[in-house]
Amino acid sequence: MTKGKYQAVQTFELADPRAMAxxxxxxxxxxxxxxxxLDAMIKRSHLTERDVHFMTNLVYGVIQHRLTLDYWLGHFVKQSNQLDPWVRELLFLALYQWQFLDKVPQHAIFDQAIELAKRRGHAGIRKFVTGVLHAMDRQGLPALTAISDPTERLAITYSLxxxxxxxxxxxxGSARAEKIAASLNQAPAQSVRVNTAEMTVAQAQAELEQAGFTVTPSLLSPVALRLTGGGHISESVAFQSGKITIQDEAATLMVPSLDVKPGMRVLDAAAAPGGKTTQIATYLDAQAGGVVEALDIHPHKVDLIQANAKRLHVADRIHARALDARQVDQQFADNSxxxxxxxxxxxxxxxxxxxxEVRxxxxxxxxxxxxxxxxxxxxxxxSMLKVGGRLVYGTCTVLTIENDDVVAAFIARHPEYRLVPTYVDKDRSLTDKQGLVHILPDQYQTDGFFIATLERIK
Known part of the structure; x- marks a missing residue:
């Protein structure tokens, strides 16, 4: 079987979460x-809310475990990457349900996959899918523990x-790396940052609970809440009225370390879509001269910053413009x-x-x-920072190459800067001896994040 073009969606698929997955x-x-x-497919489908959740689980589960699934399938289908794309994904889907979900019996999973192969394909595809699934059932899947190379074994086990x-x-180190890898395949939490320019965290929690969400204060951030239930947060009154915004708990920790005062002038050098820009703005007072200059290289992303600023009622403190941060000297003077x-x-x-899929x-x-x-x-x-000012550097990656190494290289090139401890409100142990913060995905089940705080001393 060779790769083919996408086929048109058939009517029977629109109400079938497996077919849409x-x-x-x-x-x-x-x-x-x-x-x-996924959003586009859900809008096209005729799925119930329960089936939407099931379809979402299937899609993200297969993506997360793709290397594991491919390892298993490769023992039964040589050059599985040469299959028609939909046939390969159908087999992955059956494997994922069989090995990682427990509510549907194996025979039902296989029967549903074979039926889908029959309805979407032809007799030859149905026969092929039937043969592969039955061979898996008879022979069993190859054990991941049998992979001799330890790094390869971990890579395939956790699909990295x-x-x-x-x-x-x-x-x-191996032990911590395995914990991080395992955590990356867990479902993400839904979290929001409270717009403290509009209301307190306690008030936001009460309003969200009244709207049907189960709300837990973040263990990591004083301005974040973790939500379950209640539907899509972006459709809530609290979100649409600008009282909250969707933001990961770890991502809310960069701005507090800036120690922003109401009348300050702040540069957000890579700002889109504006989550941290609008967080900075909550500390500023436009009447006192407070402003954040928000830059992004892409004009359409500047529009996102402005839209978020308007929704969160802080647009009077934000100037957003399209500019490559590497060219700030074209718009701003030193010590600005x-x-x-x-x-x-x-x-x-x-x-x-x-x-x-980024992995x-x-x-x-x-x-x-x-x-x-x-x-x-x-x-x-x-050179844009005033002496005595603070520069906070951060990334949403966990690799030393882009984190510690970057900070070390910057300080070596700029003796006018020194590291100072990054401010963390709740878990002070996150700040290491250098003052750097590494938030790893296995710690609080948040995004992985790195933060360094530097002060200009001359």
């Missing part, structure tokens, strides 16, 4: 963003590229800012719970290339 997975594997493609598994081992935030472009490997798209060379960009941004903004 296969459609979604085809497109994600060929480059579509999982969240956007081998280069990434090796980097985690190098940075954190009291505070600078660099939420740097990075590999995003701390976000794998939310964007599981298959990145390579070690990408992190080294990004390191150069990160340093170039820091170099460009370094």
């Amino acid at each position: 296969v459609r979604t997975l085809e497109r994600v594997h060929d480059g579509a963003y999982s969240n956007l493609q 590229p081998q280069w990434l598994m090796q980097r985690l081992i190098d940075d954190y 800012f009291d505070r600078i935030l660099v939420d740097a472009p990075c590999s995003g490997l701390g976000l794998l719970r939310r964007k599981p 298959y798209e990145k390579h070690l060379a990408d992190s080294y290339a990004l390191q150069k960009v990160q340093l170039a941004i820091l170099d460009a903004v370094a």
Whole structure:
């Protein structure tokens, strides 16, 4: 079987969560963003709310465990990557349900896969799928523990590229690397940041609970809440009225370390979509001259910053513009800012719970290339900060290449800067001896995040 073109969606599929999951997975594997493609498929479907949740589980589960599933399938189908895309995804779907879910019996999983192969394909495809599934049932799946190379075994077990598994081992040791890898396949928590310019955290919690959400105060951030139930938070009155915004708990920790005062001038050098920009703005007073200059290289992303600022009622304190942060000298003079935030472009490997397909798209060379960009941004903004001011650098990745190494290289090139302890409100143990903060995904089940706080001393 060779790769074919996408077939038109058939009517029977629109009410079948498995069929719609296969459609979604085809497109994600060929480059579509999982969240956007899933939303598009859900809108096209005729699924109940329960089936939407099931379909979402199937899509993210297969993406998260793709290397494991491919390892198992490869023992029964040689060159499985040459299968028609939908047939490969259908087999992955059956494998995922069989091995990782427990509510549907194996015989029902296999029967449903065979029926879908029959309805979407032809007799030959149905016969092929039947044969593969029956062979798996008779012979059993190959044990992952039989993989002799320890790094390869961990990589396949947790479905991370081998280069990434090796980097985690190098940075954190084998035991911690395995915990991190395992945590990346857990479902992400839904969290929000309270817009404290509009209401207190206690008031937001009460309003969200009244709206049907189960709300737990964050163990990590004083301005974040973790939510379950209640539907889509973006459809809530609290979100639409600007009282809250969707933001990971770990991501809310960068801004407090800036120590922003009401009348300060702040630079957010890589601001889109504006989560941290609007958080900075909650500390500012426009009448006292407080402003945050928010930059992004892409004009359409500047629109996102402005839309978020308007929704959260802090637009009077935000100036957003399209500008590459490496070219800040074209718009601003030296010593222009009291505070600078660099939420740097990075590999995003701390976000794998939310964007599981990213793990298959990145390579070690990408992190080294990004390191150069990160340093170039820091170099460009370094002279813009006033003496005595603070610069907070952060990424949503867990690799030392883009974190500790970048900070060390910057300080070596800029003796006018020194590290100071990053402020953490709740868990002070997160700040290491250098003052750096590493929030790893296994600690609080949040995104992975890195934060460094620097002060200009001359």
